Amino acid sequence: MSIHTFGDSHSYSGWRQIPNIQIHHLGPKLCYSIGRDGINITDGYNVNNGDTVIFCFGEIDCRCHIHKYITESNDYKSIINTIIHNYFIKIKKAVDSFDNLKTFIYNIVPPIEKYNTPENPEYPYLGTDEERKAYVLYFNEKLQHKCIEYNFGFFNIYNNYTDSNGFLNKSLSDGNVHIHDETYLRQFIENNNL
Numbered sequence: 541m542s543i544h545t546f547g548d549s550h551s552y553s554g555w556r557q558i559p560n561i562q563i564h565h566l567g568p569k570l571c572y573s574i575g576r577d578g579i580n581i582t583d584g585y586n587v588n589n590g591d592t593v594i595f596c597f598g599e600i601d602c603r604c605h606i607h608k609y610i611t612e613s614n615d616y617k618s619i620i621n622t623i624i625h626n627y628f629i630k631i632k633k634a635v636d637s638f639d640n641l642k643t644f645i646y647n648i649v650p651p652i653e654k655y656n657t658p659e660n661p662e663y664p665y666l667g668t669d670e671e672r673k674a675y676v677l678y679f680n681e682k683l684q685h686k687c688i689e690y691n692f693g694f695f696n697i698y699n700n701y702t703d704s705n706g707f708l709n710k711s712l713s714d715g716n717v718h719i720h721d722e723t724y725l726r727q728f729i730e731n732n733n734l
Contacts, residue, residue, distance in 0.1 A: 541704055543700065543734055544587055545621065546551045547596030550649060554725050555719035560631050562586065568663070570605065575626025579634045585709055592642040592734045594695055595631055598623075598683070599648050600663060602666040602675040607667035616675055624682045642734065644693040650708040652717050653654050693732070700724035 544562045545551040548570075552563045564585055574597055581587050590670060609619050635643045651672045654665050665672065679699060689696040701719055702711040714720040728734075 541590045541592070541731070542586070542588070543592045543594065543647075544581075544583075545594045545596055546581060548600055549718060550646065551594075551596040552601050553581070553714060554720060554722045557722040558568075558726055559728070565589075567599055569597060570601045571627045572601055572623050574630050575623055578630040581634050581692065582637055585721065587637050587638070587666065589640040589643070593635065594644040594646050596646040597627070598679055600673060602648055603717065604663050604666055607671065608677050616671075617678055618674065620679050620682055624679070624686055628686045631692075632690055642693065642733075644695040645687050646695045647680050647683065647698045649717070650698060650703075650706065651676050651717055652713075653705070653707045656710065657716060661706045669689055669707065695728060697728050700727075706719065 542560065542562050542681065544564060545555050546564045546566060548568050549565065552565050555561050555563055563666070564581075564583075566579075574595075579595075581593060581715075585644050592601060606616050606619050610616055631643070635641050651669065652665075659665055667675065680696070684694045686692075699726065701709055701712050708717070709721075710720040712719060719725070
C-alpha cells in the first residue's frame with residue numbers, strides 16, 4: 541500500500557524527504573480550481589485500493605486570492621465556506637471511484653510574514669500578515685469540520701510548524717512559504733499508521 545500526495549507545491553515540499561511517498565504535483569492549483577473543475581486521480585497515478593491519498597491544496601488561495609474577493613457583502617468566511625464546500629464535493633467524487641482509499645486533507649501550512657520572506661510577484665501576498673493568518677486559521681477550521689462530515693482524515697500538523705507569533709517557523713521552512721523539515725510529517729504518518 542502506498543501514500544500519494546496530490547496538490548500544488550505543498551504536495552512535495554517536505555514530503556520529498558520521506559521514502560515511498562508518491563508525489564503528484566499538479567502545478568499551482570487552487571482549492572477553488574479543484575472545486576470548480578474537479579480532480580481525476582485514476583489515470584496514470586498508480587493509485588490502488590488500500591492506498592492513502594493526501595490532498596494538498598489551499599495555501600495559494602489564502603496567500604493570493606481570498607483577499608481580493610472580499611466586499612462589504614462577501615466577507616472572507618463566506619468566500620472560504622463556498623470554496624471548501626465545492627472542494628469537498630469534487631474530492632469525494634474523485635475518491636468514490638475506488639472501493640477503499642484512506643483519504644486525508646492536508647492542512648494549510650502557516651502563513652509567512654511579509655517582511656522576512658521574498659515575494660513572487662506572480663503570487664503576491666494579498667492582505668496584511670494578520671489578515672492572511674486569519675484566512676488560514678479559518679480555512680483549516682473549516683477543513684477539519686468538513687473532514688468529519690465526509691469521514692476523511694485531517695492531516696493536521698499546523699501547530700508543529702508555527703513560530704511564537706503564529707507564522708511559519710523559518711527554521712523549519714525552505715526560506716519561503718513551504719515546509720522543508722519533514723520531522724512532523726513523518727511523525728503524523730507513523731502515529732496514524734499510514
